[in-house]
Amino acid sequence: MEQRTPTLRNVAWLWFGISVAVLVVGFRQAIFLVPTDVAQGNVGRIFYYHVPIAMLSLIFPYINFAASLFYLYWRRRDPLKALTADALALSTAEVTVVYSSICLLTGMLWGRATWGIWWTWDPRLTSMLLLWLLYVSYLMLRRFSSTGQTHTLAAVLSVFAAVDVPIVYMSIRWWRTQHPAPVFGGGPDSGVDPSMLPAFFWNLAGWALWGLCIVLFRFSLERRRQFAEQEAALKAIEASLEIPQ
Amino acid sequence: MTWKSFFDMSTMPHRHLLFTYVAVLVIQGGYFCWVAWNWFHIRDARRY
Numbered sequence A: 001m002e003q004r005t006p007t008l009r010n011v012a013w014l015w016f017g018i019s020v021a022v023l024v025v026g027f028r029q030a031i032f033l034v035p036t037d038v039a040q041g042n043v044g045r046i047f048y049y050h051v052p053i054a055m056l057s058l059i060f061p062y063i064n065f066a067a068s069l070f071y072l073y074w075r076r077r078d079p080l081k082a083l084t085a086d087a088l089a090l091s092t093a094e095v096t097v098v099y100s101s102i103c104l105l106t107g108m109l110w111g112r113a114t115w116g117i118w119w120t121w122d123p124r125l126t127s128m129l130l131l132w133l134l135y136v137s138y139l140m141l142r143r144f145s146s147t148g149q150t151h152t153l154a155a156v157l158s159v160f161a162a163v164d165v166p167i168v169y170m171s172i173r174w175w176r177t178q179h180p181a182p183v184f185g186g187g188p189d190s191g192v193d194p195s196m197l198p199a200f201f202w203n204l205a206g207w208a209l210w211g212l213c214i215v216l217f218r219f220s221l222e223r224r225r226q227f228a229e230q231e232a233a234l235k236a237i238e239a240s241l242e243i244p245q
Numbered sequence B: 001m002t003w004k005s006f007f008d009m010s011t012m013p014h015r016h017l018l019f020t021y022v023a024v025l026v027i028q029g030g031y032f033c034w035v036a037w038n039w040f041h042i043r044d045a046r047r048y
Helices: A006-033 A042-056 A060-077 A079-114 A123-144 A150-161 A164-174 A194-241 B012-041
Strands: none
Touching: A006 A042, A006 A194, A042 A079, A042 A194, A042 B012, A060 A079, A060 A123, A060 A150, A060 A194, A079 A123, A079 A150, A079 A194, A079 B012, A123 A150, A123 A164, A194 B012
């Protein structure tokens, strides 16, 4: 039987501690140390949470996509490996929903204060909402489908959902409408004032570390649930084989 | 910016800045707590 070693647990606690420490530094940078934006005022500080989390909400779907492909490949060849891939796909899908929900919510709070509106059917906002809906659908399929093919259907849906990720990324490059232009990698006019960079990178690092931490925690939980399910199934089979005296 | 101005609720931009930071921490912390709650309520079959 596989045993979790104390070293692994200590690494997990250390990772958690480092994530929280980096997030505290990022918060301090964003709220207290970065100069106030001349054009937007203090509401511009939403940028330091919104942009890093929006960027990360486009990375976790790719881990989900890769894990789903591995699941589809292994599901007949090596079912035990397929279960591991499935647990990773589920954990990254949940974290994608968490990060994309925050991205949409913080964007709406910023939009209401800056544009005067909560929402507009801008290509970036619409494609991000679609991404959120796709991963919510993925989780609902897994939760409520009662067929024996749920994991396979979810993996196929995940492959289709991943198609939306490059569309979200490119939407502010293809269609210049309401959403601000790309901050990084958007051509010669893109970029931010150097005084904003420390707060941005501390928060990007903090939310990336935190995201990986909760993905691994959720993955461990799903593995624990899978083992408990297997144990219950084995016990049921053993009980059914017992001959009544 | 200071703690006092961070908790200033007098204008909409200030309120929305505070709501943003609080909402992010509540959602992330809430999800972490949900996973932790399940972790302690599912027996680890590999230990027995």
